[in-house]
Amino acid sequence: METSQVVYSLAEEQDYQQVLNICNSSDFGGLDYMPVFFPRWIKEPGRLVFLARVGGRVVALESVLQVDGGQTVVVQGLRVVPDLRGRGIAGAIQRHVVAYVRQHYPEVRVVRLTRGEAPTPETLIKYRVIAKEAIFSLCCEAVHLGAFVAELRSRLALEGGSSSSNDGPLTLSQQQAEALVLTQHVVSNLLPGQTIMNDWEPLKPLEANLEVLRRRGLTWIVDRENQPAALSLGTPPYAAPYRHDALRVNINIFGRRLASVCAVFLAQLEALLPSLSGYLVFYVYVDPEVWSGLRRFCENDANVSFFKDYWEDCVLEMDI
Numbered sequence: 001m002e003t004s005q006v007v008y009s010l011a012e013e014q015d016y017q018q019v020l021n022i023c024n025s026s027d028f029g030g031l032d033y034m035p036v037f038f039p040r041w042i043k044e045p046g047r048l049v050f051l052a053r054v055g056g057r058v059v060a061l062e063s064v065l066q067v068d069g070g071q072t073v074v075v076q077g078l079r080v081v082p083d084l085r086g087r088g089i090a091g092a093i094q095r096h097v098v099a100y101v102r103q104h105y106p107e108v109r110v111v112r113l114t115r116g117e118a119p120t121p122e123t124l125i126k127y128r129v130i131a132k133e134a135i136f137s138l139c140c141e142a143v144h145l146g147a148f149v150a151e152l153r154s155r156l157a158l159e160g161g162s163s164s165s166n167d168g169p170l171t172l173s174q175q176q177a178e179a180l181v182l183t184q185h186v187v188s189n190l191l192p193g194q195t196i197m198n199d200w201e202p203l204k205p206l207e208a209n210l211e212v213l214r215r216r217g218l219t220w221i222v223d224r225e226n227q228p229a230a231l232s233l234g235t236p237p238y239a240a241p242y243r244h245d246a247l248r249v250n251i252n253i254f255g256r257r258l259a260s261v262c263a264v265f266l267a268q269l270e271a272l273l274p275s276l277s278g279y280l281v282f283y284v285y286v287d288p289e290v291w292s293g294l295r296r297f298c299e300n301d302a303n304v305s306f307f308k309d310y311w312e313d314c315v316l317e318m319d320i
Helices: 013-020 033-041 088-106 120-126 140-157 176-181 184-189 207-215 257-274 286-299
Strands: 007-010 047-054 057-067 072-080 110-115 126-142 170-172 196-200 202-205 219-222 231-234 246-254 281-285 311-319
Touching: 007 088, 013 033, 013 047, 013 281, 033 057, 033 072, 057 088, 057 207, 072 088, 110 184, 110 202, 126 286, 140 257, 140 281, 140 286, 170 176, 170 311, 176 184, 176 207, 176 219, 176 231, 196 207, 196 246, 202 207, 202 231, 231 257, 246 257, 257 281, 257 286, 281 286, 286 311
Parallel strands: 072 110, 246 281
Antiparallel strands: 007 047, 047 057, 057 072, 110 311, 126 281, 126 311, 170 219, 196 202, 219 231, 231 246
């Protein structure tokens, strides 16, 4: 296909069904977020959603969100219709988006994105790696989650608890979380590449980015109030194509002390427990050093299974 046949436009609400048509229910292991996120993205301040059409048919999508006080765009959501993949359309829409940003937002200096595969040598010519997370995943029927939580709670108690203090994991208010995540202790010691990772959305720890985090409805939990060794943020559950009643939950945990990571992971599950039903898939993003320890901690007799084996996401930046 000649990419000259491709016509670009900004997406609108009425494009929803055509956007769904370019998504394959098996993409992302059946956990594609686009059916849920597209209606939100269309209305989100600072975000542009681009569509590529051929002969009037939507064949690709990519989105950018302006962050870091206007200095950066986070690129998200690249999709190409299944029957036209491998035809150069992904590269074409990516080039169009960067050209559009250069022309209309000259204050933008950096493009940032997250990918779920190791960058190729060709990619590293253009991009620099700024952060990396290991992804740990679990799945279960919601009715089994309570027994799993109880098993983990007993195991944590036997292994000596979560923290050197007596206060244990603490759920933060939005105000507490915003103050803490900008502290030097968290930025220097906990955040991967000094980057706040919310799901696959990388943000620098800047006052200007707090409004983006507020929109996400996150649950913030630390292992202890002062000088925490682990800080976590969890997304609200959202529907996934994997099964008619499937819900996906993302939990990012920052820190390298395994006991603390396990404690805040358990606290995130406990916070979710009363509200969940159906089939659950958890994606937990951690420092690669603690992935194997967290997996051992989660071995269980409660019918909770490991969803995928070890894999990583990688945050890349490019100057424009």
